[in-house]
Structures are given as structure tokens and as C-alpha cells.
Amino acid sequence: MRIATWNVNSLKARLPRVEEWLDYAKPDVLCMQETKLSDATFPTMAFSALGYESAHHGSGQWNGVAILSKVGIDDVVDGFCEGIEADQDTRLISATCGGVRISSVYVPNGRSLDDPHYQYKLSWFDRLRSHLDTTCDPDTPVAVCGDFNVAPEDRDVWDPKRFRNTTHTSQAERDALQRLEDWGLQDAFRAIHQEDRLYTYWDYRAGDFHMHRGMRIDLILATKPLVERVTYALVDRFARKGKQPSDHAPLFVDVQ
């Protein structure tokens, strides 16, 4: 089973590239973020034509998350579960696919350390942890996939010095990510790859992609019973090249 995640940065702008990628990468499950679509404009038929069932949670213009699946898509939940303060944005959708509880997450960017969105980001992480506490069991297969807008370690950004006193690398953000790992999630990509300079996001500006100036902020976090089944993991840099790419590359893991 191949589980993938991709921040597509507008599914309207990206649909041809997503269709192309589904055709050759053949994921069983694809989590998408930043669809920037309402549920009414989500291209359900385009994906069903390729053999995928889908679930989308979006309000249009900003954010928006989706799950595509060839292995079933059951018990869909939009956003945080009951009992947790509702999110102002559409950043989380969860479903059970092929026996795995899958979430597609788009963690708030944070903007800057003194911006209210930074506190929103930290609060969002804590609510995600509470959501997992309430809805999932770390002794079962769970995958939380998406754009976390946090580089877990300094080696996950191209130049750590440039990221001091900015979002994506601050201790509070990394602590929030660690609390998800404390619950029972592991970085499935790192289970396979220990090398540096492996990124998932490159700014459109300044030729950052070609200069290898990237960040590893898209993650597949998996519980122990799932991460033990991972046989292969890849960031598909090919999808960041060519015509009208997203600024993120897709990431996937294969599980036995």
C-alpha cells in the first residue's frame, strides 16, 4: 500500500499535474493540502475516473484538505472531533483507508514569531494532539500526513542560520511536533532515509529549487504498528520540475 501526501497549492491550478502524478506514481492513498477549493467545486469526477474515491474539506480560496483512496474511504471526519474548539479554517480531514486511519493535515504557517498566527499554529498542534488522543489508538495503524510547516531538525532546512528567529524551526514548534511523537507517531520518511539535504518544499522565488534551497516540512507520521511495515519512501522531486509545479513535492511511503 502506497500512502502519499502533497501540498498542491491550488488544486484548480494543479489538477493536470496531480492527474499526471496519480497516473505514474499510482498511490493507493493521496492526502492533499491547500486545494483552495470549496466542497462544491472539488473535482470528484476527475478522480473517480482514475479509480479514486475522495473526501474533501474546504471552504474555497484558502486552505482545503482532501483524501483520495483506491482502498476504501470510511468514517470521514472533517476537522477536529467533538469536544475540541472548532478550527477557524479547513485544515484537517480524516478517514479510514485500507485499514489505516489516515489524516490529511495543513498546519497553519505561523507567519512570524510575533504574529497572532504563530500562537494559532501552536494551539492548532495542541488541538491535533487532543484529537488523536480522543479518536485514535497508537497501538493501531494511524498515519498523519501533510504539510506541518515545521522542519523537525536543523538538517531539514538548507541553511539553519537563515531560519533563526523565524517560524518552521522554533523550539516551541518543534516541541509541539514532539508532543505528537510522544503520543506514538514516528517520522516514516526518516525510518528509511537518514541523509541530509532531502527537502519537500522550495520557495518559487530566486530559483530556490535549482539551488537546492529547500525545507523538509511535509511529513508522514505513523504509529509503530504502521511504521514497522514501511519498506520504501520517496520525495518525488520530478513533480517539482516542469510546467506549473506546486512549490511542494509529493512524498510517499510504501507499507507491506
Add this chain to the structure above:
DNA sequence: ATGGTCGAGTATCGA
């Protein structure tokens, strides 16, 4: 040393 691009929508904001 700084900024360099996209995509939202159609002036700027967000990333």
C-alpha cells in the same frame, strides 16, 4: 546585500 514567484482575485495578501 537584497530580492527574485506564484495563486488567490483584480489590489494586494498569503506562503
